[in-house]
Amino acid sequence: MKTLFEKIWDQHVVKSVSENLDVLYIDRHYIHEVTSPQAFAGLNQRNQKVFRPDQTTATVDHNVPTKKSGFPIKDAMSKQQIETLEKNCREHNIECFEIGHENQGIVHVIGPELGLTLPGTTIVCGDSHTSTHGAFGAIAFGIGTTQVEQVLSAQSLLITRPKTMGIEVSGKMPDGVSAKDLALYIISMVGANGGSGYFIEFFGPAISTLSMEGRMTLCNMSIEMGSRGGMIAPDEKTYHYLKNTSLAPKNEEWEKAAKFWKTLPTENNAQFDKKITVDISALAPVLTYGTSPDQSIAITESINSDCDLQAELAYMGFKKGEKLLGKNVDHVFIGSCTNSRIEDLRIAASVLKGQKRDANTVVWIVPGSRKVIDQAKNEGLIDIFDSFGAEFREPGCSACLAMNDDKIPAGALCVSTSNRNFEGRQGKGARTILASPATAAAAAITGKITDPRQYL
Amino acid sequence: MEKINKIESTAVPLPLDNVDTDQIIPARFLKNVEDFDYGSALFRDWRYAEDKIDPEFWLNQDKFSGKVLVTQSNFGCGSSREHAAWAIKQYGFKVVVAGSFADIFRNNALNNGVLPVEIGLEKAKTLCKKILENPKTKIFVDLQDQKVSSNCEIETKFEIDLFKKQCLLYGINEMEFLNQLKPDIEALEAKINLYA
Structure with missing residues (x-):
């Protein structure tokens, strides 16, 4: 009796090296401009070719401007980093979605939407949010640059076999809350390092009802509990999503693939090393109040009056015992590999439709990919954002990590749909509240922390 | 890779949880x-506030x-950036003793010859x-025996994967090891069928 994780892992072990260390074969490798240059440099120094160039795909996302006026790139180092990726890909025959390419976007948005991310596969990228791809029933996790070089070189990694954690999510998701609220709620329960050493599988009735976009949001955030990654068994929703992608298997290949994928789900009596049950029947929109993603409360609640996170509260400018509801918001950021997919934009648009932006609040909506832009345009969402008064930008990681010009000013409070509220993450001195697209959109209307349910 | 076995040194304290990359x-x-x-x-x-050195921050205090x-x-x-391990190594640290480590960082440290020593939160x-x-407190790390101690009363064993330990002790490069496995990797490729 095996779990989904065990079935995929066991199939990919090239060799066991020591008690818990395996050489694991990697099916799909995504790269971007920031964590790959030193890996290519190492490869070039050894005069080595990329072993399986067809299994690596590159895109530019972390460093790209998201304002149309940002092109051509002015920052010399960003420009050099992007050009270095393009050059490395040309030299090593790797497909690269450059700026302006119809497939360009955030690496964890484009992989799934192209159908490159498939159930039953092993997927890595030099980015911690690679866990996103686990939503398709894949073992997907982030790696360092030395490991990027190892995958380029041998399509394999030396990696410790993690333990397994099953998180069963029961109850019906209440109206007005989404996968982001669920993710933040689970992280607050498990803790920022509660998943350390584990690979998580999410299952249960509430998971089955999540859309693929919602599942990606949840798996994306699984790294914020310290786990290596999170995954969800493939089902009809997974197949339906993949069928509409350009690169998933077709015709006979599809039939064979689907037959294999149906053998993947965890068997009834299979054991997890650890199991947790979560009931979400009473889930309300969730907000972080500190500087770690596990420090959160429901929007209706107050920060615990016993809260001993002095440094965190001092940085955020909040007091224990107080509510966040009604606090002034300076910036709203809707974007990142957590929440920049079409469904996220649809939710934001449903809140913003017919409303006007608060005059004192800066609102950036940064789509995850060019394909998301096309779809948003076709569905009339961009018109809604324009008449609301939000800035709708070009695709990229943007203010999630503020590597490009999209920085939140020091002291400003930003309601953000991204994944990390670390000190200075969105810009030196910036204060981040993590929230769902609906909660972020509601704050954009009122300029204050607002319960989005009144708009849904 | 540079070899590590025994380290004896004073240490810099960073008494915080969840220090992210x-x-x-x-x-x-x-x-x-x-x-x-x-x-x-x-x-x-x-280390710097408004581009001026913050004398209060532990790394900036001469006594540490x-x-x-x-x-x-x-x-x-947090982020998988290996730059975090490079920064720690290039600053001059050879060992990080912590209550616990995030998985990706631990691996990045090991791949750069920085030894992560996990001792549990209370001991940390x-x-x-x-x-x-007492900033003069000496820390002794013995990788061969997987032991860390100090001239105060703490002495404890730590875990490390056997293969990773050999890599650090003998300066073995993982890349060469993987490249030598190419025949096994190709054999698995022939066997593995994503749509089998």
């Missing part, structure tokens, strides 16, 4: 495509120095406290 090295220092002095950017926004960094739980959480807190009280 954005603090270890902020994202704006990740734009280099070649070598860079990442050590100069280590904890940049904690050494090849060992001692911190609390979940060190290195005690050790930080000892160093704060």
Whole structure:
């Protein structure tokens, strides 16, 4: 009796090296401009070719401007980093979605939407949010640059076999809350390092009802509990999503693939090393109040009056015992590999439709990919954002990590749909509240922390 | 890779939990495509306030120095940036003793010859406290015996994967090891069928 994780892992072990260390074969490798240059440099120094160039795909996302006026790139180092990726890909025959390419976007948005991310596969990228791809029933996790070089070189990694954690999510998701609220709620329960050493599988009735976009949001955030990654068994929703992608298997290949994928789900009596049950029947929109993603409360609640996170509260400018509801918001950021997919934009648009932006609040909506832009345009969402008064930008990681010009000013409070509220993450001195697209959109209307349910 | 076995040194305390890689090295220092002095950017926004050195921050206090960094739980959480491990190494640390480590950081440290020594939160807190009280406190790390101790009363064993231990002890390069496995890798490729 095996779990989904065990079935995929066991199939990919090239060799066991020591008690818990395996050489694991990697099916799909995504790269971007920031964590790959030193890996290519190492490869070039050894005069080595990329072993399986067809299994690596590159895109530019972390460093790209998201304002149309940002092109051509002015920052010399960003420009050099992007050009270095393009050059490395040309030299090593790797497909690269450059700026302006119809497939360009955030690496964890484009992989799934192209159908490159498939159930039953092993997927890595030099980015911690690679866990996103686990939503398709894949073992997907982030790696360092030395490991990027190892995958380029041998399509394999030396990696410790993690333990397994099953998180069963029961109850019906209440109206007005989404996968982001669920993710933040689970992280607050498990803790920022509660998943350390584990690979998580999410299952249960509430998971089955999540859309693929919602599942990606949840798996994306699984790294914020310290786990290596999170995954969800493939089902009809997974197949339906993949069928509409350009690169998933077709015709006979599809039939064979689907037959294999149906053998993947965890068997009834299979054991997890650890199991947790979560009931979400009473889930309300969730907000972080500190500087770690596990420090959160429901929007209706107050920060615990016993809260001993002095440094965190001092940085955020909040007091224990107080509510966040009604606090002034300076910036709203809707974007990142957590929440920049079409469904996220649809939710934001449903809140913003017919409303006007608060005059004192800066609102950036940064789509995850060019394909998301096309779809948003076709569905009339961009018109809604324009008449609301939000800035709708070009695709990229943007203010999630503020590597490009999209920085939140020091002291400003930003309601953000991204994944990390670390000190200075969105810009030196910036204060981040993590929230769902609906909660972020509601704050954009009122300029204050607002319960989005009144708009849904 | 540089070999590690026994280290004897004073240490710098960092008595905090959840020190994330954005603090270890902020994202704006990740734009280099070649070598860079990442050590100069280590904890940049904690070491400097408004571009002036913050004399209060532990790394900036003259009384604390050494090849060992001692911190609390979940060190290195967040981004997978290996620049965090490069910064720690280039600053001069050879060992990080922590209550616990984030998985990706632990692996990045090992791949750069920086030894992560996990001792549990309570012991890590005690050790930080000892160093704060007496900056001359020496830490002894013995990789062969997987033991860490100090000239205060703490002595404890730590875990490390056997293969990773050999890599550090003998300076073995994982890349060469993987490249030598190409026949096994090709054999698995022939067998593996994603749509089988």
